[in-house]
Amino acid sequence: MRRPPLTVLIALIFLAFVIAIAIVGNVFSPYAHTDQNLLARLKPPSFLGGDPRYLLGTDRLGRDMVARLVFGLRMSVMVAIMGTVLGALFGIMLGFVAAHFRGWVEETIMAVVDFQASLPFILIALTLLAFFGNSLTLFIILMGLHGWENYARLTRGVVLSAISQPYAQAVRALGASPLRLYSRHILPNVASALIVQLTLNFPQIVLLETALSFLGLGIQPPSTSLGQILGDGRDYLSNAWWIAVWPGTIIFLTTLSMSIVGDALRDYLDPTLKRQRT
Amino acid sequence: MNDHPPGAVISLRDVSVSLPEGSDRKYAIRNVSFDLKAGEILCVVGESGSGKSVTAQAIMGLLPGNLRCESGSIQFAGRDLLRVDDTERRAITGRQIAMIFQEPTAALNPVFRVGDLVAETFRIHTKLSGTQIRQKVLDLFREVRLPEPERLYNNYPHQLSGGQCQRVMIATALALQPQVLIADEPTTALDVTTQAQILKLLLDLRRETGTSIIFITHDFGVVAELADRVAVMRHGEVVEIGTHQQVLQHPQHDYTKALIAAVPKLEAGAPRTFNGPAVLQATHIRKSFRSGGNFFSRGRSVDAVADVDVTLHRGETLGLVGESGSGKSTLAQCIIRLIDPNAGEINIDGVRFSDLDKKALRHARAKIQIVFQDPYSALDPRQKIGEAIAEGPMIHGMYGGEARTRARSLLKDVGLDPEAFDRYPHEFSGGQRQRICIARALALDPLLLIADEAVSALDVSIQAQILELLAKLQKERAFAMLFITHDLRVASKICDRIAVMRQGRIIEQATPADILLHPQQDYTRELLAAVPGAQHRESA
Numbered sequence: 182m183r184r185p186p187l188t189v190l191i192a193l194i195f196l197a198f199v200i201a202i203a204i205v206g207n208v209f210s211p212y213a214h215t216d217q218n219l220l221a222r223l224k225p226p227s228f229l230g231g232d233p234r235y236l237l238g239t240d241r242l243g244r245d246m247v248a249r250l251v252f253g254l255r256m257s258v259m260v261a262i263m264g265t266v267l268g269a270l271f272g273i274m275l276g277f278v279a280a281h282f283r284g285w286v287e288e289t290i291m292a293v294v295d296f297q298a299s300l301p302f303i304l305i306a307l308t309l310l311a312f313f314g315n316s317l318t319l320f321i322i323l324m325g326l327h328g329w330e331n332y333a334r335l336t337r338g339v340v341l342s343a344i345s346q347p348y349a350q351a352v353r354a355l356g357a358s359p360l361r362l363y364s365r366h367i368l369p370n371v372a373s374a375l376i377v378q379l380t381l382n383f384p385q386i387v388l389l390e391t392a393l394s395f396l397g398l399g400i401q402p403p404s405t406s407l408g409q410i411l412g413d414g415r416d417y418l419s420n421a422w423w424i425a426v427w428p429g430t431i432i433f434l435t436t437l438s439m440s441i442v443g444d445a446l447r448d449y450l451d452p453t454l455k456r457q458r459t
Numbered sequence: 460m461n462d463h464p465p466g467a468v469i470s471l472r473d474v475s476v477s478l479p480e481g482s483d484r485k486y487a488i489r490n491v492s493f494d495l496k497a498g499e500i501l502c503v504v505g506e507s508g509s510g511k512s513v514t515a516q517a518i519m520g521l522l523p524g525n526l527r528c529e530s531g532s533i534q535f536a537g538r539d540l541l542r543v544d545d546t547e548r549r550a551i552t553g554r555q556i557a558m559i560f561q562e563p564t565a566a567l568n569p570v571f572r573v574g575d576l577v578a579e580t581f582r583i584h585t586k587l588s589g590t591q592i593r594q595k596v597l598d599l600f601r602e603v604r605l606p607e608p609e610r611l612y613n614n615y616p617h618q619l620s621g622g623q624c625q626r627v628m629i630a631t632a633l634a635l636q637p638q639v640l641i642a643d644e645p646t647t648a649l650d651v652t653t654q655a656q657i658l659k660l661l662l663d664l665r666r667e668t669g670t671s672i673i674f675i676t677h678d679f680g681v682v683a684e685l686a687d688r689v690a691v692m693r694h695g696e697v698v699e700i701g702t703h704q705q706v707l708q709h710p711q712h713d714y715t716k717a718l719i720a721a722v723p724k725l726e727a728g729a730p731r732t733f734n735g736p737a738v739l740q741a742t743h744i745r746k747s748f749r750s751g752g753n754f755f756s757r758g759r760s761v762d763a764v765a766d767v768d769v770t771l772h773r774g775e776t777l778g779l780v781g782e783s784g785s786g787k788s789t790l791a792q793c794i795i796r797l798i799d800p801n802a803g804e805i806n807i808d809g810v811r812f813s814d815l816d817k818k819a820l821r822h823a824r825a826k827i828q829i830v831f832q833d834p835y836s837a838l839d840p841r842q843k844i845g846e847a848i849a850e851g852p853m854i855h856g857m858y859g860g861e862a863r864t865r866a867r868s869l870l871k872d873v874g875l876d877p878e879a880f881d882r883y884p885h886e887f888s889g890g891q892r893q894r895i896c897i898a899r900a901l902a903l904d905p906l907l908l909i910a911d912e913a914v915s916a917l918d919v920s921i922q923a924q925i926l927e928l929l930a931k932l933q934k935e936r937a938f939a940m941l942f943i944t945h946d947l948r949v950a951s952k953i954c955d956r957i958a959v960m961r962q963g964r965i966i967e968q969a970t971p972a973d974i975l976l977h978p979q980q981d982y983t984r985e986l987l988a989a990v991p992g993a994q995h996r997e998s999a
Contacts, residue, residue: 348840
């Protein structure tokens with residue numbers, strides 16, 4: 182196998198680093214993300230002449246930025262992963278249903294897909310949050326709703342083209358049930374397209390979570406997320422830039438890495454490139 | 460190098476093209492040398508992967524980016540085509556050397572009218588006025604025997620048949636009166652009757668215009684019809700070159716002999732008789748498709764299969780012969796119920812197959828199996844081939860261990876190594892994959908095997924092997940076979956009866972001997988006459 186390009190390697194290493202931090206990051210700070218120290222408010226990072234106890238500085242309530250970032254990162258990544266998986270499962274299932282039944286079932290599902298695709302999602306999110314209030318469960322479900330239509334549309338397309346292939350017909354002619362055909366033959370053959378869609382959807386969900394939390398509609402205090410920290414820092418950009426810059430940088434680099442890896446994965450799984458590798 | 464023989468239009472000397480690293484061999488073509496004389500038709504024959512297309516691409520300067528010409532020279536009009544710059548190249552190709560391709564429908568831009576497509580050549584290369592160009596194009600259309608040139612001028616490619624598209628391609632190629640025409644398998648995608656017409660056209664054009672033609676093909680029948688001289692290629696090298704007479708009558712090289720021996724001939728096998736109950740009895744099968752419908756109208760209904768009866772006995776082979784669009788594949792798909800016929804009754808081994816509900820149908824599918832044309836897409840690329848063969852028996856309730864044992868023994872029966880069980884389809888050649896498909900179909904011990912153009916995509920030598928394998932397996936297992944093909948030569952070799960299909964109906968049904976010697980229908984006679992190499996065959 183060829184070695185992946187340097188940018189992809191860097192992106193992969195960075196993603197591994199982010200996940201490691203999300204899991205074990207709290208060893209870097211003795212504080213909890215809610216611990217306040219009103220005597221040490223808005224302290225700059227220690228390496229810029231701030232309080233030596235706070236490596237990346239403190240926010241307006243004197244909370245340690247390291248502790249807050251680790252917690253926020255964990256929250257953001259968890260919400261994004263669960264949202265992505267939820268949306269993928271939901272969309273892929275509907276795509277298969279549409280491709281299998283055709284007729285009015287397909288038309289209905291595709292009509293809903295078009296409906297969702299024609300509305301800005303942030304509008305849907307704002308409406309739902311305004312009506313049902315905010316809870317973590319609802320928020321994750323909301324993240325799952327984002328992007329399902331892309332999976333459904335993509336799945337329907339690739340499944341339709343896969344079932345018209347002679348190998349699928351041959352399996353049908355063997356007497357296989359539809360369940361066997363889809364799970365053993367079609368799914369493995371269309372999986373690569375879906376995995377790529379997954380990696381492209383993930384950064385979008387991270388950004389959506391950030392945007393909603395930034396607007397104060399996402400993760401609510403005392404819990405926190407990268408977007409919420411970013412939103413907090415907005416008011417202090419002139420005198421305490423570090424509050425907004427750290428989470429912003431992490432969001433930017435994480436989504437960028439994810440996109441790079443997704444792109445590389447698409448090239449890697451592309452069947453037309455396969456012959457050159459084998 | 461200055462050995463450009465007099466009378467030669469193009470001479471290739473020791474042309475080698477290397478393949479990218481990691482390919483199965485180092486050179487696409489190696490030390491290829493031949494001359495094309497003025498007014499001559501040179502046929503380049505070889506199986507897939509022999510380098511015949513690469514040779515053509517090297518002459519045209521159309522080599523794909525990952526191939527590089529290593530050495531040699533291609534002399535044309537005092538210049539070495541391998542060493543001209545791009546400007547000079549453009550002046551030569553298209554103007555003095557033109558090329559036509561295998562897929563005429565894919566080579567024509569679908570959004571242009573065919574007349575404008577041909578006219579474009581004149582617009583790029585000449586300074587003629589619009590009306591002059593139009594007149595030129597119409598003349599060309601007449602020259603390539605296109606019907607109603609005035610009307611066709613304004614048609615789009617999709618409104619033309621495959622044969623007409625190929626004529627338009629030839630017209631484009633001939634527009635600037637090239638000295639050399641390179642034809643890369645131009646008739647492979649066409650029906651036999653159309654192929655015969657195109658071959659005749661090329662012969663006429665050569666006589667009228669004196670164009671030299673390099674004709675690339677895999678079919679020795681076509682070679683027999685067309686060639687003045689023949690070059691046989693194998694693994695990128697020319698193994699034999701000589702006149703029509705020399706190569707076809709007295710081949711020197713063993714490979715040429717083997718290739719010629721493998722060409723299926725129009726001759727009937729020994730007749731066999733079949734008694735006892737019918738395995739398959741299909742009556743009044745009818746299937747129509749709706750086409751051209753839109754929001755306002757329901758469209759036109761086309762009968763793909765119209766009222767067809769088929770009967771097959773145990774151990775018998777029925778050949779279903781017809782041109783594309785004759786409904787033969789649709790009929791097969793109806794019989795195996797991959798699509799449901801509109802009307803008709805199908806009995807398999809005494810069971811009303813056509814009336815079974817979904818669950819009973821899945822169960823009954825074990826009795827009737829199918830092998831498709833394209834062995835590359837007929838196997839799940841992500842399934843081990845052994846698992847693919849074992850899948851059928853497992854679906855029908857056999858335990859995994861037993862099914863896998865059966866798969867291994869079947870691999871052996873179809874001439875593959877049982878150790879290949881754990882390998883994936885892409886590791887096999889086309890012929891090997893077709894063997895795997897046959898093994899998969901036979902794993903269920905079907906009473907009826909449908910072979911839908913099962914050997915059409917294979918090289919002749921492989922084709923002969925697969926036909927032999929099918930005959931051998933049929934003898935051992937006594938399954939009935941419905942053998943669908945467009946090639947009367949293949950059908951005459953393996954079938955006990957041949958049914959000729961046209962426009963959804965079986966118009967004639969008889970033993971191969973009767974079909975060949977006493978065809979009843981004009982259409983059957985037409986088909987027979989169109990078989991390439993027909994007049995060169997020994998009388999049956």
